[in-house]
Amino acid sequence: MTDQTALSFDLYWSFRSPYSYIVAQRLLALRDQYGFTVNVRIVRPLAVRSPEFFEERDSRWIHYVLIDVAREAERLGLPISAPSPDPIAQDLSTLKIAPEQPRITYLNRLGVLATQSGDGLAYIAAASRRIWGGASAGYETPWTDDGALDEAAHKAGLDPDWLSAEADAQSDQIDAQILENEANQDAAGHWGVPLMVFNGEPFFGQDRIDALLWRMAQSGLKLQ
Template identity: 45%
Template sequence: MSEVIDTYWSFRSPYSYLAIPELLQLRQDYDVDIALRVVLPIAVRAPEKVFDPENLKPVLYIMMDAQRRAQYLDIPYRFPPKPDPVVQDMETLSVPEEQPYIYRLCKLGVEAQRRGKGLDLAAAISQLIMGGTDDWDQGDHLDRAAASAGLDLVELDAAIAEGDHLAEIEQNQQALDAAGHWGVPTMVVRNEPFFGQDRISTLRWRLDQYGLRK
């Protein structure tokens, strides 16, 4: 039986996006199941942890570091995306209640995971959003992304219209908290959390200790 790596992930997190190539490689190299556990972005879920208008240093650092990290990894990257999956005033850092994009994206991720394609859909859609595609929400961009992951967007949308996906997202957020962290991406294996795109190499080391290399 494959080792399950619960991977807490956000459609707006630059580091979640930058982790995708290494997560895909991890799945290829080891007998593991990367179980995508979608959570709401921290700007919606817990904005006080990062988005304090009285202290912009965390936001400014993340924006600078993510751009630098993308250059280091040679991954296409643009922030903020157009449109940003979280509607937010980047001057006041306020987040309005009306959010036309992020809830649908998160629900799609949950449904894809239920069909065994969570990581694949996350890879395809995050490439659109963070990789620099203008108007990624328009036209057939999302349809083609879903198709590249072996999924049908119409079927996914029909499923999330009738499902309990928000409840599962809340469960994922509670599980992330129980695992001992709040940020994404956080990978958890055998109750041990590994936070950050730059900790996947440490996770590999742990998997080697388990003797899981294929």
């Protein structure tokens, strides 16, 4: 009999991606159901890694993404609101990206450390719900307020004060880990998030979870 916990895959994931938010909620529930392991790999948003990507997009692409994200969240019963503030500094009228990105840098460091020291999937699921759920999830204050992400740290089994302090103290090592994650993501065959990689095979998008489970079943995952 296959040990379900021995089955694992990498999840390349971004705090700025609404689809990453959606996939984290779904994978957390599926992990509880099936017992597989999710190796969270935090990467910087594509808007930060490749600012020209957004500047070169047809405006209809952005419009469609906004429609689709709201629709998918509604279909899956998930709260969704525009994050306040945006995890990255970007002029949405021109799509220009600011050179300094303190909010996403801090989030990324918290996320990487949480994956290294606690339950990374639980952390990103709770933190992204706080960021992307917003008022729709009953939150009345910005996610940047003091203590707003404490619940996410507790969900990961970590002390929030320790997590924040160590994210600062270990910033150089964590930033290097993020760059390594991005290099491994590129090597896996895709640049976008969420990207799941099982046995070297990439599955891009929250709408590829069923395909991922199907492939994992071929390696012994017992689907219910």
